Amino acid sequence: METLSQLANGFAIALTPAHLLWCLVGTTLGTAIGVLPGLGPALTIALLLPITFKVEPTAAFILFAGIYYGAMYGGSTTSILLNTPGESATIVTALEGNRMARSGRAGAALATSAIGSFVAGTIGTIGITFLAPVVVSFALKFGPAEYFSLMVMAFATVSAVLGSSAVRGLTSLFFGFYLGMIGVDLQTGQARFTLGIPELLDGVNVIVVAVGLFAVGETLYVAARRHAGKDEIVPLRGSLYMTREEWSRSWKPWLRGAALGFPIGALPAGGAEIPTFLSYWIEKRLSKKPEEFGTVGAIEGVAGPEAANNASAAGVLVPMLTLGLPTSATAAIMLSAFQSYGINPGPLLLQNQPALVWGLIASLYIANIMLLVLNLPMVGIWVRVLKIPAPLLYAGILVFATIGTYGISNSPVDLILLYLLGAVGFLMRRFDFPTAPVIIGMILGPLAEQNFRQAMTISDGDWTVFFRQPLSATLLALAVVGLVGPRLYALYAARRLRDAAQPGEA
């Protein structure tokens, strides 16, 4: 097998002491920035770009890849412990992860996300090694019409987080649409809902919204109810790591998450968030204990989305390494690093720079192992964070959220937004509006809108394009099945139960 011998060469390059050290530095740094909300891998790599003037290319890319994978690991930690997502791909992790942490299972949540990340990251890396050309030719079949249909399918996932009242849930969703619309419209270049504030022209950062609604809102809520009720955090219940039951509930979500994350991550406009939504929805549907979702926290709801976001991180590298297509902010920055070496990333990259590409791929395997080794022992330390008395813990969360938000763009406007959204989050919590649909609406709404308009522009206003193209039609059909299917099945099951009961009565 040619691929295997190439990969062996890659390992020979990646396993030199110097490259291992770069990998360790990258993964450690990546974990650290993942933990901090705001400072993402794209910004970190951009700030490190000047090292390309001093360091040889292979080492630099091993460092960057380590940061990239590390950030995906680290991002889940604060989501779980503090309800403060560090990256947009770990927002879903906060939903169940933080519930688990509050009911004493933080250790298990952190462990399932670390091991799930390792499993999915490794599956994704195997995908890069062997499937890249196939995946990329499939990914290119996705045009605006297909993306729009994919978004419609992803919207079905909102049903998993609507909460007790559909009206309240949909109100949240539409609030998310509104937040997503703010800024310059891509198709016409005109500003929408910016109120004349130039800082809003580029839109509102989804991290600011997530941190505002989840962390700041939660803090205000707890502060307001401090004398009224009990909102006790249990630091640890049962074993620190996963129990046998938790293992058996985790491994299938890991695999399903990886299966969703890798291909969607490889789509040029797929991203890491959509597979996490889809995974969460599927796990909630398939779980044997759906009552744990949104109450004490279900481990499936952490394992699946965490696996999905790490597999998608690997998927993102596919179009970059095979076609030179930057499909995420981080990939775009990595491409500009290629350019500062005078290496032109493109379809010929693999032919012209085999040592670099295979060294990079091999280092991804190593980075995954390093991250697992680095992160698992940390679980015990992280869990102690929850032993901090509530007032201090929440004060710390506020400080953390504020610094992180300021770190995104150094803009005071973002800080004002953070606290405004925190107040909104508090009111939503007080009046029982779910906050997760806001995030889903904010991410999916603008994507669906832009792809819809791109598709309509290309088809010159002919909306049948969504049904005429087989791939798009299939996705729409899946969306219908996803939305209506479970209800029909429930109806059918109820009838059968009744039918089965009737003969006995008669």
Add this chain to the structure above:
Amino acid sequence: MLTKRDLLKASVALGGLSLLLGRPERAAAQMVDQLQIFVPAAPGGGWDQTARTMEQVLKAEKLIGSAQITNVPGAGGAVGLPQFINQWRGRPNALMVGGLVMVGALIANKSPVKITQTVPIARLTGEFEVLVVPADSPLKTAKDFAAALKTDPKKVSVAGGSAGGTDHILLGMIGKALGVAPRDLTYVAYAGGGPALAAILGGHVTAGISGFGEFGEQIKAGKLRALAISAGERQPDIDVPTLKEEGIDVELFNWRGVFAPPGISAAQRESLIALIEKMANSNAWKEELRKRDWTPILLTGDAYAKFIENENERVTSVLKDLGLAS
């Protein structure tokens, strides 16, 4: 024994050392102590890379002691520029990196500040655009493309970056040159070169426009066919005709340059121009440009200021034709 005199000596030496470390300009008389570079974009983008390459070359050539780069990202420079004009007013050793994208963004966003409020120092680099079709497209030349566009602009979808950006401006200019009303053009805006490239490679659009660097490798690999470039004349090593050669009288460079804040003296302006000229003529700078495929199009001082005014007018008129400005 440590005497008072020893301590004094030591403190003087330390002071001198810190002076040396902190302000290396004492060593070279004409050197700028610290250059402040304002980048109205996020780290990693074209302007940021220009700034960081400048820092690298200026330091290597010992023209400056150090550089401090400030990033204020947002809306193609429309967020940063007001800050540069107001808060950086009168700072002597300060430069802002900007370019054609900013000219367009300010007009499209109806920004209260204008690029002409800054003190233009020098145009540094440029990148010409390229018009491409997928390799299996029936359109073989730019003339084919022009004919298709004239027949029915609604059927010819063209992918590129955000609306009102350089790619869109070029399409508007092509339409105008061919007598096709720019408002009838079918432009599909994508967030960045990557997604646009994917749409072209996947055959979802008829054609695409972007900076040559973005598509160059795909063209070399035979995945895209380059119909024409927007440079004024043929480029060495690139076997693609210009738009002008193909009978479309359009020339466009996505240029990048540097600007000083308003309120500096004529002497300060002169010294900044001299500094940039020295940098642009250094071998280190030329080597960086070659590596990054940036075309040197140096233009300084008054000629540059005149160029900025013309660009401002030209872009305003194209954006008006496209219906993006009033």
